[in-house]
Amino acid sequence: MEKTFARQFEALLEKYSELLVGEASDETMEKVKMWALYTHIAKSMPALAKHWNELYPDAKEEMKQIINEIKVMNEQHRSSSQK
Template identity: 75%
Template sequence: MEKEFAQQFEALLEKYSELLVGEATEATKEKVKAWAMYSHIAKSMPALINHWSSLYPEARTEMKQIINEIKELNEQHRKSSQK
């Protein structure tokens, strides 16, 4: 990847994280990135997700925790934005 593109894509991810959950820390951006990629794969190739989940049940559990955390952060952010 070109350095300029990588920086521009990082800016997109940062803004998406801010809009989605209200923050863009490195840890949050990594979770949002994992959540977005997992969600896309689950929709486009569900059999792959099933296979991966059976191979790596611990990772599946961690992914569920990330999904729930993103969902909770999003709900909190939306509530605080409505005030």
């Protein structure tokens, strides 16, 4: 993959994180990336997501925590933006 494209895609992810949850730290961006990819997989290939959840129950719980954290951060960001 071309380095220029990788940097440009990283900028897209950074802006998406800022708009979604109000911040773009490396840790937050990684969580947003995992959340977005897992959500896409669960919608486009639910059997695969179910299989992974059954195969790795600890990872499933971690993913649930990440999903909840992103949801809470998004709600907080939206409520602070409306003030």
